[in-house]
Amino acid sequence: MTPGAWKLTGVGLALVLLLVLGAAGGGRLAACHYRPLLDVANTDLATAKLARDNLETLAGEQGRKLGELVLAGELRERNAALAQEKARQEAQPDYAAANNLLRERTGGDPAQAASAIIDKELGL
Template identity: 75%
Template structure:
């Protein structure tokens, strides 16, 4: 064998040993890091699922809150209508009560109210 062939043989052997070293390093690294990656991937999947659930709950909560606000506005409007209806229906009774007060006391509604209160209190 010539020195050139020996040199080429040594170079090929060095390359082969380097490739075996790299392959062994990759295999050892994969054995070491694969369980860590699996745990991290499982944690990531759980976190993504929890986030999706929270998003769905937040959307549902927002919808329910909107429904409650609308129901509150509807109750407020209905109460205002009922109050106005009661005011209109009580006008004849209110007018009759004022007329009766004026007839009993002779005129001034404030004076009449004061006298009625005094009678009620026993003064």
């Protein structure tokens, strides 16, 4: 090889070495800059996942409790309907007796009995 070729090869190797060193240095600078940001982002991610898991647990528990409340409400509604029907059946003889008394006082006319009840309710 000629001395000019050696010189060109040496310059080329020096350029390649400078490029490799520049890339390594740039990578290190980028890592130093972004590592703290990535650490904070990872911490935030872990916190968000934990919060999400807690909310999922609470939502599931709330759904179960709501279901229990709905079932308890339906049970109370059925029990109230049964109690109302029982009271209606137990009061039937009293209603019949009251109607008989009212008919006797008004002469047996149902319209006159209804009119008397309405007048009594209105305070006339």
